[in-house]
Amino acid sequence: MLKGIRSLSYIGAAVVVASSFFACQSGLGTKAAQGQEASVLDTVTPVILQDTSPIANGRLAKRLKDPIAVPVDTLNPISKDSIARYVKQERRRIRDSVRTELNKRPKHIYFTFDDGPLKGSAAIDSIAKSKNIKISVFLVGKHANMSKGLKRDFEKYNNNPLVECYNHSYTHANNRFVTFYSNPVSAYEDFEKNETDLALKHKIVRLPGRNIWIYDDVRRIDLQSGASTADMLYSNGYKVYGWDVEWKINGLTGTPVQSVQEVYSRLTNYMNNKTSMEANNVVLLMHDDMFQNKKGQQLLSSLIDSIQKNTDYKFEFIRDYPFRY
Ligand SMILES: [Zn+2]
Structure with a gap:
């Protein structure tokens, strides 16, 4: 049960972190979104940085393969180029953080x-x-x-x-x-x-x-x-x-x-x-x-x-x- 809640919280944090990153890069963020970001990040510590268990539960491996969630802003449609750039940068960010964690695990x-x-x-x-x-x-x-x-x-x-x-x-x-x-x-x-x-x-x-x-x-x-x-x-x-x-x-x-x-x-x-x-x-x-x-x-x-x-x-x-x- 606890596991489920923790990983859900982490997904929440990841999506918000992603939209914050996107807002900085392209200036498309809204005040409402930024407000939400502050409140979620205050309460959530990403599980990925906490969990150093050497047990092979597959969570990090899955994170590497998960599709990238793209934030949708209906008021300010985003160009295809921006989305592609965002996905590329986001994928690199996830890969770097997961790689750091994986390097602490057995090989x-x-x-x-x-x-x-x-x-x-x-x-x-x-x-x-x-x-x-x-x-x-x-x-x-x-x-x-x-x-x-x-x-x-x-x-x-x-x-x-x-x-x-x-x-x-x-x-x-x-x-x-x-x-x-x-x-x-x-x-x-x-x-x-x-x-x-x-x-x-x-x-x-x-x-x-x-x-x-x-x-x-x-x-x-x-x-x-x-x-x-x-x-x-x-x-x-x-x-x-x-x-x-x-x-x-x-x-x-x-x-x-x-x-x-x-x-x-x-x-x-x-x-x-x-x-x-x-x-x-x-x-x-x-x-x-x-x-x-x-x-x-x-x-x-x-x-x-x-x-x-x-x-x-x-x-x-x-x-x-x-x-x-
Ligand atoms: Zn052979």
Whole structure:
């Protein structure tokens, strides 16, 4: 009950603060509105500045996405340009204040590895253990059935409590993505086969060749080809996850396309600027075969070291995505 009243009061304050700001900028305010502003602001302290609870209740995240309320003055109609300017400034003001609050909350990072088991998986498995971090792997059943060695690498993942195994389809679309997604039913069945074959415990998928997100109240599609398959998966109880940042390393030579410093900066920028899919949550995509060479493995270790030394980010499983504050 209390919660409801507090957030209502805050909305009241926000709208009035907004109209006051608008009046200053464009000279359209009325005395009556200014009088009301004084009385409401006297009695209300915005909840957003008070509530420092680390509990993920989603209030700040929602504030970032809420539409901007535009004050209506019927006596002095406002030009479209003024409204657009007002909305832009108001959005920036809200983002800045929410960002300050979000920076006080816990931050979550997700290391995700696609296409395993492959050469490189065993190294990833031991690095997760030695650094004691949770990682998420999106697996391809066909690869696990290619050799005894790869089957063993899959078992390593499966038996490591710091690794969670998710679904990346059985065939990886044979790397012919448009053809694969042109038949959503057979594509769907390919994911089902993977789930059965690898005895996957979680209904969590990433689509090969697509950065598509469908979970909770979110649906974001990068390419239409793949959308029907993703929708079908979602309506059958799966959650579909993409990524915010991708890191590429040449697996054979260990030469990085982006240096550790570059990828570290991108991750921290997404975290600080709240530009990831979910504020305070950043998903990094890598591929297992990037880490078949010692040089590549050292780069992965060094990225993890940088994060552990310089930030307070928590390494999480995709199953727990997202933490909304
Ligand atoms: Zn893939």
